Every structure is written in structure tokens, then in C-alpha cells.
Amino acid sequence: MTDKLADELTVDFEPLGRRARVAQGTTLLEAARQAGVGLNAVCGGTGVCGTCRVRVAAGQVTPPTEAEHDALADGLRLACQARVLSDVRVDVPLASITAPQRAQIEGLERAVELDPAIRGFDVAPPPPSLTDLRADTTRLCEALHQQYPHLSPSSRDGRLRFDHGALCQLPVLLREHGWHVRLVIRDGEVIAVAPAGTAPLGLAVDIGTTKVAAYLMDLESGETLAAAGTMNPQIAYGEDVMTRISYAMDGEAQARELQRVLVGGLDDLAGELCAQVGRDSAAIVEVVLVGNTCMHHLVLGLPVEQLGLAPYVPALAYPYDIKARELGCSLPPLKGEARGGVHLAPGANVHLLPNIAGFVGADHVAMLLATRMHEADEITVSLDIGTNTEISLAVDGRLLSCSCASGPAFEGAHIHDGMRAAPGAVERVRLVDELVEYQTIDGAPPVGICGSGILDGVAELRKIGVLRENGAMQPGSHPRVRGTGRETEFLLVPAGEREAPRDVVINRKDINEVQLAKGAIRAGIEVLLGEAGLKAEQVERVVVAGAFGTYLDVGSALAVGMFPPLPQERFVQVGNAAGMGAKLVLVSRHCRRVAEEIARRVEYVELTTHSRFVEAYTAALMLP
Amino acid sequence: MTDKLADELTVDFEPLGRRARVAQGTTLLEAARQAGVGLNAVCGGTGVCGTCRVRVAAGQVTPPTEAEHDALADGLRLACQARVLSDVRVDVPLASITAPQRAQIEGLERAVELDPAIRGFDVAPPPPSLTDLRADTTRLCEALHQQYPHLSPSSRDGRLRFDHGALCQLPVLLREHGWHVRLVIRDGEVIAVAPAGTAPLGLAVDIGTTKVAAYLMDLESGETLAAAGTMNPQIAYGEDVMTRISYAMDGEAQARELQRVLVGGLDDLAGELCAQVGRDSAAIVEVVLVGNTCMHHLVLGLPVEQLGLAPYVPALAYPYDIKARELGCSLPPLKGEARGGVHLAPGANVHLLPNIAGFVGADHVAMLLATRMHEADEITVSLDIGTNTEISLAVDGRLLSCSCASGPAFEGAHIHDGMRAAPGAVERVRLVDELVEYQTIDGAPPVGICGSGILDGVAELRKIGVLRENGAMQPGSHPRVRGTGRETEFLLVPAGEREAPRDVVINRKDINEVQLAKGAIRAGIEVLLGEAGLKAEQVERVVVAGAFGTYLDVGSALAVGMFPPLPQERFVQVGNAAGMGAKLVLVSRHCRRVAEEIARRVEYVELTTHSRFVEAYTAALMLP
DSSP: OTTSOGGGEEEEEETTTEEEEEOTTOBHHHHHHHTTOOBOOTTSSSSSSOOOEEEEEESOBOOOOGGGHHHHHTTOEETTTOBBSSOEEEEOOGGGBOOOOSOTTOBOOOOOOOBOSEEEEEEOOOOOBTTBOOOHHHHHHHHHHHHOTTSOOSSGGGOOEEOHHHHHHHHHHHHHTTTOEEEEEETTEEEEEEETTOOOEEEEEEEOSSEEEEEEEETTTOOEEEEEEEEOGGGGGOSSHHHHHHHHTTOHHHHHHHHHHHHHHHHHHHHHHHHHHTOOGGGEEEEEEEEOHHHHHHHHTOOOHHHHSTTOOOSOOSOEEEEGGGGTOOOOOOTTOOOOSOOOOTTOEEEEOOOOBTTBOHHHHHHHHHTTGGGOOSOEEEEEOSSEEEEEEEETTEEEEEEEEOOGGGGTTTSTTBOOSOTTEEEEEEEETTEEEEEEGGGOOOOEEOHHHHHHHHHHHHHTTSBOTTSOBOTTSSTTEESOGGGOEEEEEOTTGGGOSSOEEEEHHHHHHHHHHHHHHHHHHHHHHHHTTOOGGGOOEEEEESHHHHHSOHHHHHHHTSSOSOOGGGEEEEEOHHHHHHHHHHHBHHHHHHHHHHHHHOEEOOSTTOTTHHHHHHHHTSOO | OTTSOGGGEEEEEETTTEEEEEOTTOBHHHHHHHHTOOBOOTTSSSSSSOOOEEEEEESOBOOOOGGGHHHHHTTOEETTTOBBSSOEEEEOOGGGBOOOOSOOOOBOOOOOOOBOSEEEEEEOOOOOBTTBOOOHHHHHHHHHHHHOTTSOOSSGGGOOEEOHHHHHHHHHHHHHTTTOEEEEEETTEEEEEEETTOOOEEEEEEEOSSEEEEEEEETTTOOEEEEEEEEOGGGGGOSSHHHHHHHHTTOHHHHHHHHHHHHHHHHHHHHHHHHHHTOOGGGEEEEEEEEOHHHHHHHHTOOOHHHHSTTOOOSOOSOEEEEGGGGTOOOOOOTTOOOOSOOOOTTOEEEEOOOOBTTBOHHHHHHHHHTTGGGOOSOEEEEEOSSEEEEEEEETTEEEEEEEEOOSGGGTTTSTTBOOSOTTEEEEEEEETTEEEEEEGGGOOOOEEOHHHHHHHHHHHHHTTSBOTTSOBOTTSSTTEESOGGGOEEEEEOTTGGGOSSOEEEEHHHHHHHHHHHHHHHHHHHHHHHHTTOOGGGOOEEEEESHHHHHSOHHHHHHHTSSOSOOGGGEEEEEOHHHHHHHHHHHBHHHHHHHHHHHHHOEEOOSTTOTTHHHHHHHHTSOO
16 A cells, blocks of 8 residues: 555445546545535534544545544544545445435536627617708618627628518617617517616526426627526336327328427516526517527428438428527517517527437537537536437547437336326335335435436346346345346335335346436447447446436436447546537537537438447347 | 487498498598598598588488588588488599509519519428428428429428418428428428419519509519509598598507508409409419508508608618518418408518608609619609609619608699599590590599699680680680689589589699699609709609609690600600519519619608708799
């Protein structure tokens, strides 16, 4: 030990499988932070709260402090007090891990140069008189160019185009505001007229098949003012993309309904966010939407039939701009008419990032942008795990992408006691011999099991030998295993325990669903690696994004073979990277160009017809 | 009656055979609007003009108001005053119907180089396959540039923009037509997708306050396929611009109604024209509208308040392009939904020529273009006579324009027995000593007198000495003169003659109306000449355009002093020059640029505040 360099001490966190390399004297709490282990530390690491309890399983740390009196009684230490003296292995009780947050609205932050698609100009033209009969628009344009002589003319003679909605409001607003207004100009077109000084707002939205996350931004400061998440209201018409395509194919009215409820949901989010910060939604002048190709088409009202039938081609892959009102977003109220609800600026624009393929959409482009996959200098795999999982591989300047149908198991669907990640869902499972530990969302009475819980469950059942390599559950292998044959199930929560209203079990079919899902993901990764002539161990970094990707336990995912066997420190969980990408393109035209470049560069690999896919998939179904 | 529901009263209009179902208390005028009966309502339904006379043949209406004194004398009621109390049958006299007039659809023809704003390209991309997964739009764009290598790219990477309506149809149409379609492209944007080979159509429309003339053109051959004229459906809301502005100012719903009925009328014309030549209205990809500034604003849904109040400035003077659907034009039907009626191409564009001032609109620009006033090498005066008369003067490369309120006398309004130029209207009058000759439109029994008739009448009465220079009618000067003082009148048609249902007279007030109208026109001409330092006799050419301008007798106009005393051969009557101008800009982008140049070049002269106007007007009131 003594001849090791000071910063080469290792701290392994189990059962998470995370490792930190730290200097002697570093606290276990700091080491946990470095390793990305979310230890509770309510008091900020001052030894007061006693929430960062861990068990030192091997190695030497500093002697207990007074603050650790209570913890010691349970054979534990406080991570904020214990400092490493040698290589250490630490067991982290479930109760010490910070419960993942529910809303997928936090993402990795990055500074970009503020360069939004719109710009506001305060203009004060002279009012008309009997000796100055210029039309309102002429008067405004001439005043604008006088006040801002360096403004490049948008057309010959320096004329501005006017959005029709903005134009219809213009004569009234000019007179109401005493000929002193702010023009919001986008691409040479006046899209909004507001009281002078009004800061224009933008809305970045990640439309997931299941959830929608929205961010309200000030386009003059670049600041994120508020964030909110909600369910995709289309969920009432089917939980996955194929069900919705099938619903839309029933007729034009059905397709319109899917568009209408989704746009209505966006309106609601815009209203909620503006209410949070006390702003008028009419100040929203630019919206960026990202979503998978099906969500992209449905929100635009494009036909989706061709997305549901081989060869699954999108109608539109290019980046797209459209007026919000053309999507049926709430129109601004006109004079003399009181309309309730949300109304964006009359000419508010909606920008959609490009799609890559029928099942690799604009949300994946946004994720690649936010995680800088296009400029990765390490061999990197990135995944956005959902009902469809998009996978990309960056190597030597190449970007390869594919999509695999991983199914809804990780969203709690098709699982016997499955449920969404809502209060009462078992989200963590730990099995030590006959001890069954679990944790529910918000500590609520257990009512079911969500994606990260079922993943943990399968990993742990395999670890303690309840499951065979092929997923079969061995009767008699554990006191909680009951039934026989295909009816075999594992009793995770007996009814009544912690006020559970009924038994929560994991059965043979649940295991099978997880095998199908993780097998598809793993096969996708393997095919991409094969396309690039790489071996799994060459992968230097794995970026896991999205809701489930944020909450899953990487150790469990490795244990079931969802990912290739790589050291845990090569994995990074980044939260809602697609939403972050949407925010980036909302405030930066440069990022839009980069996103377009990314979509163009991607080499799409179609799995369904790929020669190696079936073999890879079959192999990946096994549990390691 | 009493046990009927309030909204179940029926109003039958005979001999037209139209029926309305209305609530008790509805005016007969409103019922007529609902039934689509074009009752005259010059004053907008305020009881002032007395033109909406009808006979209540059966049923009960409210007792007569004071406004109905004159009508009652003839056994008639005013439709705007009488409200229904029971089921009612109403006889509508011929004179009360806004019968379609002779259509103002012929104009001077000119050859211009065909250079429309749109172009059609037949494209046949390969269908998608498992080895070719490009999106529909990508596939199309790449095929287009392959087939037409000299087509200049509309954006970087040669991408086309897509109109959203066209984009929504694209995936279905590509597959329906076996991957062989025609793209109609406008300014780098695909605005329509049609079966290969479909010739794109255009619609040129002159929206007059009273009448609308429309022309259907083949944009590949430049041929005018059909023409049609109709009444401006806004006529039911008031005959002149000010009445409509006032109606629109009542509220947003009213303003929208004015837009809606006008756009509906345009849809009807489009449908009628296409039916005439057996074409699908979905082939219409470009529409050009011209009209006075008020019609321009109303069809666009722009506020008109500021047009009704000094200093009468337009909201918009620049040329303008807008998607037809943004005006509420009929949208194309989508797959699976059967919609009747007219539908233009999804991305059909509407182009509006620039306005010059609040009362010199795009129609005058079109007229100046069609009559080549901008390149006149003679000193030329051009006039478009209507309720407002626009006058321009071309001299030494200058273009001066003004507008004068000439009133509705020449449209038959404010004249005792006045009527529109409809069958039965006296349109020509000749007095030789005691002989009274006249001619009615279509030779129908005389029921009233239209603009050209009243002009002739005043000219002839002055010629034979019945009228003094100041317009006073001299009692005893002719056997047909009857009454005394301000009650003096000239009996043009005795009741019974040629089956005339009643006397048709010209009274002192009628003379006065003609004096006011022609005085305003003459004063406008004189002020313009004064501005240019010219004398009247220097004018080498006078171009008279518009409906009344086509039918008026130039000799009579000279006789009453409407025009300066010039030899008749210097006058040319050109028909609907504004409509011709609209056709020119429909087929030629060069003409659009010229129109814009004209509007910019015009020196607008405001008469209402002009130092010389009152003097000129006073002098011009006299009869020579």
C-alpha cells in the first residue's frame, strides 16, 4: 500500500460496482461523488444528519468520529467522516442512496454562445399626420432602419416581411402603445409586436412517447426560467408508437385527434411554465420540438402509415420550421374578443430538428448534439433506452446509429406487476441470501414494480442463483420462489408488508420480457460495433440517456448483459439529453447547423434486415 | 303561430322562391341575407336610403317606422325596418334586387412575356426499399436535381422547402401516383403535388366595392381560360367603403364576417370558373387580388378603423404574399374525408399589389400598370370612376395621383329613382325639344335610372335649357317639368309607358348629387394639373376605366363639366383595366416589379387638405 502514489487509492462501491481513484485522506463521501454514486448527504457532509451511512467491507479508513456514534451501533460508518487510508471496498445500503428524481427535466448543462433565431428591436416611429401619410408598415420599417442603421435589410429596399398574425395586430398595438413597440424579427420577418422592452421567450420541448418535458427560456439572457414535465396525452390512445400509428391509420379524424391532444398538451405546458414565472405566454416567439420520428410526424399532422410498414421511411427527415398556428397551437386573441387560455406570439415559430430514419428521430439527434457525440475523441456508445432504443457509436469521426425494438418492459408494461415510475413502484431490489431488500418511489407502500426495479430484480435473482442462464426460475432455490413450471414466480413483496395491498411478484414471463428487451439492446450495440470492426472492450465510454437510462442501475444492467462487460466507470448517465439538445438549439442557431450536420453524417444501420442481427440477438437473450 | 318556436318563423321571398328561417323580431333585410337574396341596402340597413323596398304579401310584421314614409306611399315596406312577427311572404320588386350587372370582365389585352411566380416539374423518384430508406422529401429533392440539373438550389444542399399543406399530402400522393408526380414550386417552396403533367392554374381577381371580376388563367400557356363577374357579397353590409368600415368597427365578429363573405365569394368564383372549363380547382396555385385599400384590408382581415379616420393611413402599402388558407380560403380535402366545394392547391399563394394611400389602392396600381401610365410619353390623365374616383396624371416621367369622394350617384344611389345598372334601368337619355328618348338595359320595362342615364339626363336637361348653370330646374321650361321650387322635377318616364310600373323622374336633388359627384372629379383633375403646372388643354390623352367609365357617354360627361373641355378623340374608355392589371401580374413577375415601382413612384396628392381644392371644387359644381 505504502508505495502507491497518493492519488492511486481505489474505492469500490458495492453492489453498485463503481470505482473512484482518490488521494489518501479523501472522505468516502467525496469518493462516492467522483464515482457518480448518489449518496444521501442531507447536511452537506458535516456529519450532522447521519444519512450517508456505509459499511466498510475491506481496507482501512480513519477511526470513527463522535458524529458516528449512532451509525457505529449498526456496524456502519458515515461516509462524510471516514477518510481512506488504503484501497477500500464499501457496501452501500439501499437506504443511503439518493432516490432518483421523478421528473426528467434536468440535464447536463453546457454553455453555448447565445445566438437565437429571433431578435427584438424597440422602435418608436413618428405617428401619422396629415403631412405624413405613410402606411403603418412603411413607417415602422423606415424608423427601424433609422434607429438601427447596421441592421441588414431583409429584402430589397430594406423592407421587412410581416407575419400575417402580427400584421393584423400591428395597427391596433401601435396606437395602443403610443407608437413605441418592440418588434420581434425572425429571418427578416416580424413575427410579434409587443410593448417596448418585452424580453422574448422560447420553449424547448422533448416529446417522448410516454412523457413530455418542457423548458421555458429567456431568449435575451439564455436563462432557463422554468421547467415542467407531464405525460404525453396521446398515452390514452396507446402506449407505444405502433399502437398510435395504428390508431392514426383508422382515419383522418383519428390522426387529427392525436395531433390535437398533443398540441393541446404543449399549450398546457406553455401556460403552466409562464404562470410559474408570471409571464404572458404571448411572449413565446420560438419553440423547439424534439421527439422520435413518429411523435415528430404526429405533431406535424403528417401521415404515419409509411412509418408503420416496411421499409419504414419518414415523410420528412430535413429540419423543419412551421408557424405554431399551423399546428393548431392557441392563436392570440384579437381585439374585442376575450379568449381564455394560452396564446403564443402570433407568428411564433416551431423548429423541428432533423430525423435520421423511421425509428431514429430528432430526439436522438438532440441527444447526440447535447452529448457531443459528433466530436467524441473516444470510442463512445450512446443509448436512449425506451420502447424503442436508439443506439449510436462514435469512432474515428464516424457516427453509426440504429434503433431496436426493446419493448415496453422497462416502462413497466407487459410485466405482471409492472407499473410506471410512480410513487409506490419498487425501483430498487437487493437480494442477499434470503434477505429481500427493496425501495419504493417516495417510500410509498409498494404497489408494483417499475423498470429499474424489474431490471434489478432479474439481476439479483440471477446473482443468487434463482435464475438459470436461460432465464428459467429454479423451484426451491429460494424460500420466496413459489409455484412450478411456467407458473413459477418470485414473491418480492408479500401483501401487507409495508402496507402493500397485494403481493408483488416477478414471474417467468417477466423475466422473459426483460431478456427480450435487454437482448435487443445488446444485439444493437454488437451489430454497430461489428459494422465498425470493433470489439466491445475497445469502447471507452458509454453514455446512457433518457428517463429509464437515468434511473437504471448500471451494475444490474451489466449483470443481465444489457451492456457489454465493461468497467462501470466507463458509463455515464446523463439524464434527459434530448431535452438539453432542444434547449441548445433553442438558444443557438449554430447548434441547429451542428444538429443538421450530425443528422447528415450519421450512417444508419437497419437492424431488421441486418445479416448479423438475429445471431447477435439470440446470443444476447441469455443471462450471463 | 303562437305555439311555434321563436326561431321557426319562415320568410319566403317571391318571385325568387327563397326561404329563410328566422327568430321573431328579425328584420326582413337580415332574413334576405340569410336566404341569399341580394336586396339593395345602400345605407347599410339604417333606414336612410330607402332602397330595400319590399311588399309584404302575407303574414305580420312590425308597424311602419318614420323612415318608411315614402315607401308606404307606394304600398311598400323597407326590409331594414320591418321585423317578422309571423310566417311572412314577401314580394321583392325588381328594382330592389342587386341584380348582377353586365360583367366588367373585358379589358384591354396586352402581350407580356410569360414569367409566372410558379413552375411545375414532373419528377419520378425511385420508390423506397430496404436498401434505400431515404425520407420522401429527401428522395424527391434528390430526384428533382438529378432530372433538372440546371435548377438552381433553393437553399444550401439543394433542399426544397415544403408548404405544410403540400407536405401533408405528399406521402399519400406519391404512393397513389406510383412515384411519378408534378411538383409546383414557388420561390423555392413546393406548394402543390399533382399528377404528372397537370398544368397549374392561376386566378386574377379585381375586388370592387360593388363588383368582383375574376379570370382563370393557364399559367403554362398564359391563356385566359374563363372569366366571370359577380356582386361583391359584402354589398349586403353597406354599399360604400365607409359603411363597411363602420360595420367592421362594430366588433371583431363583424370584421371577420366581412372577410368571410368576401373570401366565400372568391371561392365561389373559383369554383364557377373551374366548372366552366372542366378543371379541378386544386390546380389553382396562384391568386392575384387587386382592390381599393379598404377591400385590400378587409380581404386580408386587417383592421380598417384607421382607414375611416383622418389621416386615413393604410396598415399596409407594400406588396404582400400570403397563403390562401390563411385568408380562410377553402382548404384541400385530406384523404378519407369527403368535402364538397372548392379547394385550391394546399399551398396556393395570394399576391396583393401595393397600395398607394388610404384611398388609392392596389386596383389603381393595377390600372396604371395595364394602361402603361408609368411609361406614357404623352401628358395623360387616367380615371377610375366610382364612389371614390382615383385620378392619376402622367407628365414628363412623373406620376401624380389623388382620390376624390365622388359619391355613389353614378352607381344609382342617392338618386330619387336611381338603381344599379340592371335590366330596366334607363341607361341612355336624349332630349330633343319636347321629345324624350331613352333606352333601358336589356330593353326591359323602365323601373329606374342608372349612372350613365342620370349623367345623360343632366347633360341633356342643361342642353335644352331646363337647367340653369347652378343646376336649378326652371319651371315651365318643358312640358315634362312639374312642381315648383325645390319640389320641381322632370318626368322622364310616365307610369305605364313601356309597362313602367311607376313614374321615373329626375328631381332637383338628383341634379345636385350629379353636380357634387362630377364637381369632385373635375376638381381632382384640376388640382393634379395645378400641381404639375399644367393647363387642361395640354392634356393629350384621358383614359377612363372601370364599370361606369366604360358605359358613360363622354359627350355627356364633357357637357356637365366632369372632364375639362377637350376634343372627344383624346378620350379612351378601357373597361376593367384593374382586372387586366391583375392578369398581367398573375402571369409575369416582371409586371409585379413594375407595379411595385409604380406604387413607389407615385406622388400622392391629398385633396382634403389641399389649398386649391375647395376653390376648384366650388367652381366645378357649376354646369357649363
